[in-house]
Amino acid sequence: MTDPAGDPLPFIFFNEVGIIEQLSRTAAERVLPPGMSMAGFSVLNHMIRLGHAERAPSRIASAMQVTRGAMTGTLKRLESEGWIEITPDPEDGRGKAVRVTPAGRAARSAALEALEPLFGQLMGGKIEPAELEAALPFLRKVRTILDAARD
Numbered sequence: 001m002t003d004p005a006g007d008p009l010p011f012i013f014f015n016e017v018g019i020i021e022q023l024s025r026t027a028a029e030r031v032l033p034p035g036m037s038m039a040g041f042s043v044l045n046h047m048i049r050l051g052h053a054e055r056a057p058s059r060i061a062s063a064m065q066v067t068r069g070a071m072t073g074t075l076k077r078l079e080s081e082g083w084i085e086i087t088p089d090p091e092d093g094r095g096k097a098v099r100v101t102p103a104g105r106a107a108r109s110a111a112l113e114a115l116e117p118l119f120g121q122l123m124g125g126k127i128e129p130a131e132l133e134a135a136l137p138f139l140r141k142v143r144t145i146l147d148a149a150r151d
Helices: 009-029 038-049 057-064 068-080 102-123 129-150
Strands: 084-088 096-100
Touching: 009 038, 009 102, 038 057, 038 068, 038 084, 038 096, 038 102, 057 068, 057 096, 068 084, 096 102
Parallel strands: none
Antiparallel strands: 084 096
């Protein structure tokens, strides 16, 4: 299957995913709590959602697919807000360990609360929760394939 431009189906699919990501990111950034960027929210969300008590900055950078330098900047901003702690890694004296603070958990919760009505308004009842739930297995399959391919 192709579109009028003659693009192949996988490109059409990933193009749609990319546009959705851009539109949702822009909308989300407008309602995030003060001081929180989408990059910062992504780090907090990653750590909390996956239950990481602590994580090396390099591992977070790898998970987020950004450079260590970019991650260092994001982590410094999160630390300045009091949302994470960065301490020496007890197992590797040269390394660092990142931990989400109680304030960071509260900030993530506040962000989720701010995002929930936003996405409800954007959907405007045009997409039912059951439709979103039905799409999740396929999206997780695509994510799993892409995640395995990056290593």
